[in-house]
Amino acid sequence: MKKIGKQTIKFNNPPTILECATIVGPKEADGPLAKYFDRCLENEMWGEKTWEKAESKIVKETANLVIAKSGIPANEIEYCFAGDLLNQCISSSFGLRELNIPFFGIFGACSTFVEGLSLASIFVENGIKHTISTASSHFCSSEKQFRFPLELGNQRPQTSQWTVTGAGATILSNSGQGPYITSITSGKIVDMGIKDANNMGAAMAPAAFDTMMTHFRDTGRSPNYYDAILTGDLGYVGKDILIELSEKAGYNIKSVYNDCGVLIFDKEKQDTHSGGSGCGCCASVFSGYLFKQLKEKKLKKILLMATGALMNSMSSQQGESIPGIAHAISIEI
Amino acid sequence: MKKIGKQTIKFNNPPTILECATIVGPKEADGPLAKYFDRCLENEMWGEKTWEKAESKIVKETANLVIAKSGIPANEIEYCFAGDLLNQCISSSFGLRELNIPFFGIFGACSTFVEGLSLASIFVENGIKHTISTASSHFCSSEKQFRFPLELGNQRPQTSQWTVTGAGATILSNSGQGPYITSITSGKIVDMGIKDANNMGAAMAPAAFDTMMTHFRDTGRSPNYYDAILTGDLGYVGKDILIELSEKAGYNIKSVYNDCGVLIFDKEKQDTHSGGSGCGCCASVFSGYLFKQLKEKKLKKILLMATGALMNSMSSQQGESIPGIAHAISIEI
Secondary structure (H helix, E strand, O other): OEEEOOOEEEOOOOOEEEEEEEEEOHHHHOOOOHHHOOEEOOOOOOOOOOHHHHHHHHHHHHHHHHHHHHOOOHHHOOEEEEEEOOHHHHHHHHHOOOOOOOEEEEOEOEOHHHHHHHHHHHHHHOOOOEEEEEEEEOHHHHHHHHOOOHHHOOOOOOOOOEEOOEEEEEEEEOOOOOOEEEEEEOOOOEOOOOOOOOOHHHHHHHHHHHHHHHHHHHHOOOHHHOOEEEEOOOHHHHHHHHHHHHHHOOOOOOOOEEEHHHHOOOHHHHOOOOOEEOHHHHHHHHHHHHHHHHHOOOOOEEEEEEEEEOOOHHHHHOOOOOOEEEEEEEEEO | OEEEOOOEEEOOOOOEEEEEEEEEOHHHHOOOOHHHOOEEOOOOOOOOOOHHHHHHHHHHHHHHHHHHHHOOOHHHOOEEEEEEOOHHHHHHHHHOOOOOOOEEEEOEOEOHHHHHHHHHHHHHHOOOOEEEEEEEEOHHHHHHHHOOOHHHOOOOOOOOOEEOOEEEEEEEEOOOOOOEEEEEEOOOOEOOOOOOOOOHHHHHHHHHHHHHHHHHHHHOOOHHHOOEEEEOOOHHHHHHHHHHHHHHOOOOOOOOEEEHHHHOOOHHHHOOOOOEEOHHHHHHHHHHHHHHHHHOOOOOEEEEEEEEEOOOHHHHHOOOOOOEEEEEEEEEO
């Protein structure tokens, strides 16, 4: 691997994204990407007694599914990278406790999926044969933890995003036919002082802008190098802010840019306001939809940039602003 | 780097632990290791309005201190790895938001410090010049979050451990005179069905045993290869269990083994019951005490093995057991 510029590592032996799997909830199953997901659940509980246990089950089954699809024996997968939104990342640790694979717990809020792929790709680039990465979220467990009891039927502001119920899991390998992770641009924490916990898109957009500009500067690329630039989940509000920030910096990204939170739900029919969010949003949109587009060569070069809001409900109560982060990886066939 | 056995990576160009810094709270300042810490606070608040803000300040100042001590310009430190016990790891993200260094958030409960050093050492082994790793915890913010309001003056069971208020920060470099991280043995999640959230030592000891045995098997080493084997924070109860499990497996570790949670407080005078715990325990005992022992060649080869309990307060309420994990690194001069 080779460091280029300030924050980008370019790989000499780019890891192959060998296989992906996705399991999502019922609302995601009603959305425009339903046909790309491996499994769509009929309800948010999946036979479990609590939302948290259901989320763990989604993580567990998504990991099992990607291993089965890959044909790689589980004992040949050398490292696992996983994280989620629940306090102390319990959906990952409970969901993966029987996996029996060395485990690195990570937390990057909704940037977790790409953070995991970034770390895993460093391992695979340097001689590790196979890794598994997962990220998950669950609408009900998130609402309960971060916002209000669901039973309250609280009104959601128009800027708020809908946490995706779902998980994505990805196996990286040191051999294979691609798509390849060719570089990673790892983000710094960016805090522009936004305090509205119902407007995560606005809080995270400056971090996405910072990482994207750094990526262009480090690599000498411009937006048109890519068939698609995708943010993790800025939603409609954050997407517009990122387009505007880019325009002001002299970059027109409109023709290639979209957001996983915008793609996963139908704006007119599904009433999610500013679109999807949660670690499971980027994870399932990539592992379901984008991976297949790459495999079928409908997309050949993408920049996947997951964004996270590094706060909790208490930090907002204590008057803190919302630090954002964005991790980017370029994926090419 | 080279994978040896199932879970161990041995380094060809072992990263140097260039510098460490530690800031701890008043109880730690009354303990037997006080003289090794860079700064001991007079109270748990450090002029902040909340315990959480105080913890963030400890993280921030510890990171600033290690950078200052190292003499490395902050803009030459290429990656940061950090985590803590607070929900969504906010002490790290708020404490380090002004650091302006690409940031990987990690969560391994009390194993976080060694998890961070493990990941950082992979980066440095493969060409990155400098990294910073931090981990922190705070007695008051942890008690509030995981157990009872402090104001309740609740009785603590004899098996419970006392969360350390403090942070450790470490800079790894690809050149320097050591001590070196020569190998990492990364742990799997181990869940033996222990459900008592007031007996973390018992929940984590099987994970420590699993990682230690794996390390011996992978490397062909036995306990007497090391001057010292140190667990992160099993405390007195978990320490005894690990000694017993090792004896049954034919390994006598007694003469070289100790625990950071046992070392940091005085058993007779400080009434912490089973000893210290928290991400900040292993982080401050290593960054304060052990690092200096290594620099002064009083210790030449140590196995540092931080243990984490991957649960939250809700998982216990939902009847779940406590999955444990242990990450080990060998450090040699």
